[in-house]
Amino acid sequence: MKPRIQFRAMVPADHKDFTLATHYYPGPQFGGIVAWSWDGQKNTIMGAVGFDGWTPNAVTMHWWIRQPRCLIPLWHESLSYLSLHGKRKIVGTTPSNNTRALRTMYDKLGWRQVAIIEGGWDDNVDIIISEYLIHAKQPVAAAA
Numbered sequence: 001m002k003p004r005i006q007f008r009a010m011v012p013a014d015h016k017d018f019t020l021a022t023h024y025y026p027g028p029q030f031g032g033i034v035a036w037s038w039d040g041q042k043n044t045i046m047g048a049v050g051f052d053g054w055t056p057n058a059v060t061m062h063w064w065i066r067q068p069r070c071l072i073p074l075w076h077e078s079l080s081y082l083s084l085h086g087k088r089k090i091v092g093t094t095p096s097n098n099t100r101a102l103r104t105m106y107d108k109l110g111w112r113q114v115a116i117i118e119g120g121w122d123d124n125v126d127i128i129i130s131e132y133l134i135h136a137k138q139p140v141a142a143a144a
Contacts, residue, residue, distance in 0.1 A: 003037035003044075005073050010034050010048055018048055021064045029054050032062075033077055035070040046070035049078050058089035061132075063101065075109060079134060088134050096126040105130060 010018070010032035018032075019025055032050035036043050046067040053060035059082060065071050082090065092111065094101055105111040111130045120127035 002069070003039050005035050005037055005046060005070050007074070007077050008034050008036065010050065014045075014048065017045070018050055018062075018064055021066075022050075022062055024050065024052075024062045026050065027052050033074065033081060035074045035077070047074055049074055051082075053091070057087065058091055059087050060091045060093070062092075071104070072108075083134055090132040090134065092130045092132070094128045094130065095121040096128050097121075102128060102130075105132075 014032075014034060015026050015030070030050055030052045032048055034048045035046040037046055038044075044067075047063070047065040047070040050062040050064070051059045052062065061078070065074075090111075092105065094105070096102075096116070106113070109132065111132045113128055114131050115129040117127040117129065119125070
């Protein structure tokens with residue numbers, strides 16, 4: 001049986017590994033969620049999502065996935081967290097050569113491409129700018 005996926009807040013001690021994996025350097029507004037599991041002997045980080053560039057309506061999201069089975073649960077945990085904080089949009093920037101991430105974002109998670117910055121990541125590698133519209137749950141009307 002696979003260990004249960006658990007979640008915790010990202011702490012500054014996680015930033016170094018996150019940066020090494022994603023090439024993203026956290027700013028002063030950076031925070032996130034870590035997906036982890038206990039295998040009976042140690043805690044293992046399965047993946048993480050970082051949030052930065054907070055605006056009143058949106059946030060920029062950065063992914064680090066080590067074990068793909070955490071992706072969908074971490075996605076739902078992230079949506080719940082962002083909805084709770086009143087965010088309605090998520091912005092993502094992805095190198096165009098990361099086709100696996102782009103396919104997952106568009107085909108499985110419902111993101112949409114909004115712009116391309118040619119050569120923005122590296123020579124001949126564009127930055128794909130995408131957004132996701134968070135559909136907040138509607139409040140339940142009180143019984144009359």
